[in-house]
Amino acid sequence: MSLSKSHYIKDANNQTNTKMLQILKKYFGFDSFRNIQEEAIDHILEKKDLLTILPTGSGKSLIFQLPTMMMEGVTVVISPLIALMQDQVINLQSNGISAAMINSQNTFEENDLIFDQLRNKQLKFLYIAPERFQSGDFLYKLHDIDINFFVIDEAHCVSEWGHEFRDDYQKLGLLKQNFPHIPITCFTATATKSVELDIVKTLGIDAQNILKTKIQRTNLIIRSEKRRGDGREQIASFLKIHADECGIIYCFTRKETTTLSDYLNKSGFDTLAYHAGLPSNQRDDIFLKFKNESVKIIVATIAFGMGIDKGNIRFVLHTSMPKTLENYSQEIGRAGRDRLNADVLLLYSKSDELGKRRFIDVLPESQYKQNNYQKLETMYKFAISSKCRHQHIASYFGDEIEECGTICDNCMDGEKEYQDITVEAQKFLSAILRVEERFGQGYIIDILRGSKAKRILDFGHESLSVHGIGQDLTKEQWGSVADTLLDIEAIKIVGEYRTLQVTIVGRDVLTKKRSVKIDKKNLEISQTYKEYKKDIVVDEQFEIFRALRTKIAREDEVAPYIIFGDKTLQQISQQLPTTTEEFLNISGIGQSKLEKYGEVFMELCHTLKFENVEEVTSEKVNKNLTKTYLQTKDLIDEGKSLDEILEIRELKDSTIIFHINELYENGYISQEQKENLFSPMIESFPLEIKEWIEEGLQSNDIRILKKYINKYSYLF
Ligand SMILES: [Zn+2]
Numbered sequence: 001m002s003l004s005k006s007h008y009i010k011d012a013n014n015q016t017n018t019k020m021l022q023i024l025k026k027y028f029g030f031d032s033f034r035n036i037q038e039e040a041i042d043h044i045l046e047k048k049d050l051l052t053i054l055p056t057g058s059g060k061s062l063i064f065q066l067p068t069m070m071m072e073g074v075t076v077v078i079s080p081l082i083a084l085m086q087d088q089v090i091n092l093q094s095n096g097i098s099a100a101m102i103n104s105q106n107t108f109e110e111n112d113l114i115f116d117q118l119r120n121k122q123l124k125f126l127y128i129a130p131e132r133f134q135s136g137d138f139l140y141k142l143h144d145i146d147i148n149f150f151v152i153d154e155a156h157c158v159s160e161w162g163h164e165f166r167d168d169y170q171k172l173g174l175l176k177q178n179f180p181h182i183p184i185t186c187f188t189a190t191a192t193k194s195v196e197l198d199i200v201k202t203l204g205i206d207a208q209n210i211l212k213t214k215i216q217r218t219n220l221i222i223r224s225e226k227r228r229g230d231g232r233e234q235i236a237s238f239l240k241i242h243a244d245e246c247g248i249i250y251c252f253t254r255k256e257t258t259t260l261s262d263y264l265n266k267s268g269f270d271t272l273a274y275h276a277g278l279p280s281n282q283r284d285d286i287f288l289k290f291k292n293e294s295v296k297i298i299v300a301t302i303a304f305g306m307g308i309d310k311g312n313i314r315f316v317l318h319t320s321m322p323k324t325l326e327n328y329s330q331e332i333g334r335a336g337r338d339r340l341n342a343d344v345l346l347l348y349s350k351s352d353e354l355g356k357r358r359f360i361d362v363l364p365e366s367q368y369k370q371n372n373y374q375k376l377e378t379m380y381k382f383a384i385s386s387k388c389r390h391q392h393i394a395s396y397f398g399d400e401i402e403e404c405g406t407i408c409d410n411c412m413d414g415e416k417e418y419q420d421i422t423v424e425a426q427k428f429l430s431a432i433l434r435v436e437e438r439f440g441q442g443y444i445i446d447i448l449r450g451s452k453a454k455r456i457l458d459f460g461h462e463s464l465s466v467h468g469i470g471q472d473l474t475k476e477q478w479g480s481v482a483d484t485l486l487d488i489e490a491i492k493i494v495g496e497y498r499t500l501q502v503t504i505v506g507r508d509v510l511t512k513k514r515s516v517k518i519d520k521k522n523l524e525i526s527q528t529y530k531e532y533k534k535d536i537v538v539d540e541q542f543e544i545f546r547a548l549r550t551k552i553a554r555e556d557e558v559a560p561y562i563i564f565g566d567k568t569l570q571q572i573s574q575q576l577p578t579t580t581e582e583f584l585n586i587s588g589i590g591q592s593k594l595e596k597y598g599e600v601f602m603e604l605c606h607t608l609k610f611e612n613v614e615e616v617t618s619e620k621v622n623k624n625l626t627k628t629y630l631q632t633k634d635l636i637d638e639g640k641s642l643d644e645i646l647e648i649r650e651l652k653d654s655t656i657i658f659h660i661n662e663l664y665e666n667g668y669i670s671q672e673q674k675e676n677l678f679s680p681m682i683e684s685f686p687l688e689i690k691e692w693i694e695e696g697l698q699s700n701d702i703r704i705l706k707k708y709i710n711k712y713s714y715l716f
Pocket of ligand 1: 387388389390391403404405406407408409410411412
């Protein structure tokens with residue numbers, strides 16, 4: 001149900017629009033809106049509730065952040081994960097917008113301070129986890145604040161039909177009870193009709209107010225392939241075309257993440273394993289490394305993902321089939337959020353489907369159980385399908401789109417060679433009918449292959465005319481024939497015992513009204529494996545800018561994409577802006593980014609545009625110390641102390657310490673200079689802390705310690 005334009009009245013004088021565009025440029029660095037952004041913003045400005053269904057990477061944040069900048073009060077954003085909130089808060093701050101987060105890691109004092117700031121209207125955004133609303137005290141405090149509207153991120157968590165249901169989310173219905181006049185805006189990337197209705201009902205918002213865009217992700221290249229053996233050959237080949245790019249490999253079990261990660265590391269890739277069983281500080285650490293790109297590939301269970309708001313994930317590889325198509329689209333949705341192309345590959349096998357089915361089998365009989373079977377079958381059908389993958393996903397979410405033509409394996413020309421298997425299909429279908437559609441796939445294949453298993457003899461099926469007529473194909477090959485028949489809907493699977501039935505299409509095959517073809521490689525016994533190919537054009541100019549970004553990210557202790565997304569960086573490397581005006585013209589650069597990074601990037605642009613380009617390489621940029629280091633160095637040479645340098649430079653002490661270390665490592669200052677600078681600080685350190693640090697105490701340990709001191713100090 002899309003909201004028609006007539007439902008709302010556009011601002012009659014163009015003032016609002018002009019102001020919107022100004023804010024868009026100033027804070028977010030864009031010149032125009034995309035897809036439904038403007039319509040959604042209008043809606044929020046009119047103080048109406050809103051459910052927005054937008055694929056990832058469609059500019060969701062802007063929809064609620066921009067109108068907030070046109071309002072007086074605070075916007076309260078409810079988000080499921082701390083990491084996700086942290087990212088958003090940092091992002092806002094880097095765009096020059098005040099934002100804070102209340103969470104369980106904060107101390108009471110920190111939270112009180114935030115509430116003071118909220119009451120004094122010093123913050124534009126407050127991020128909170130849904131469980132906060134359980135506290136009456138918290139609700140009470142919220143009433144003191146001028147709230148513009150509530151934002152509920154990942155709203156599908158409200159619904160039991162969704163794949164990420166959360167209790168805390170379901171209780172958000174209390175928002176409308178407690179704040180009947182404050183509008184709610186919620187977002188989700190994937191919602192089927194039933195999830196959509198659940199969200200609207202649970203949160204008590206008007207079902208008229210739903211805005212949707214096409215679900216298709218036009219920058220995702222989707223492939224699905226039968227896994228050969230353990231799939232490692234396929235995985236390594238796929239990774240080769242993504243050398244030096246960020247990506248996630250999803251495994252089904254924890255153990256697989258570590259064994260695969262080990263294997264890949266031995267094969268020359270740089271990966272880390274991640275799963276929910278690791279200690280939380282180790283998980284945080286891996287998360288951070290991935291964000292900062294000190295490791296590019298994470299081999300993980302699905303525990304890794306929800307909190308990642310990283311734009312430049314260039315690939316997502318599934319080593320086995322997910323439970324549902326919703327899970328799958330959510331997981332691949334993490335790739336290519338910067339709207340540049342990304343590759344996703346699904347490796348599946350029949351055993352994945354059977355393995356997952358066992359988990360459902362043990363559930364008590366219920367509608368829920370049937371739904372799960374249904375969802376699993378839909379997922380498997382997607383995996384084996386020969387139809388357009390994008391169309392397949394879209395239609396599952398109730399969206400009709402054309403075949404993609406160029407961005408899925410099934411649409412891409414010349415990739416496949418087909419073989420006619422009409423005769424084999426007829427044998428298979430006859431066997432199903434001969435046993436009166438009362439048996440499953442394994443049994444049918446056994447009959448075709450002439451098995452004398454006890455069960456077959458018990459039923460007297462060894463005397464059937466179809467018994468033993470399929471000995472020319474292996475079990476595996478017959479499995480592929482069955483997959484093809486399922487894909488073209490010539491057969492269907494019925495009930496808990498998974499008996500096979502022949503459909504009308506199947507009868508057409510039997511009467512030769514229709515032929516059946518199979519992707520030849522699915523029938524090959526030797527399973528020769530076609531290597532993935534990609535025309536990699538290494539764009540050295542882009543790499544140079546990437547090196548600069550990495551370096552600044554290290555200096556500023558932020559993730560590279562917080563500085564500029566790949567898309568913005570690409571534009572800089574192509575257009576080489578050298579004036580403030582040209583720089584601001586790049587999409588994604590607003591006033592705050594200009595002030596922070598303009599100078600250093602324009603300096604590089606200038607060099608590349610007007611000076612000897614051959615002299616500049618990404619390696620050199622990486623090694624060269626930027627101006628900020630040299631400023632610190634000048635002060636050291638003048639004989640200034642650490643305290644004096646800190647005062648003059650107005651930077652964080654950790655940043656200056658980092659500078660001094662780098663200057664020393666690169667031979668710009670002597671060891672003596674370094675020690676002289678550091679010694680007053682080291683001497684002032686409490687002995688215990690010195691010892692802790694020497695013993696390898698991590699920053700996370702300190703956070704935990706802080707929490708305990710705050711909470712439990714009265715015990716002593
Ligand atoms: Zn397609």
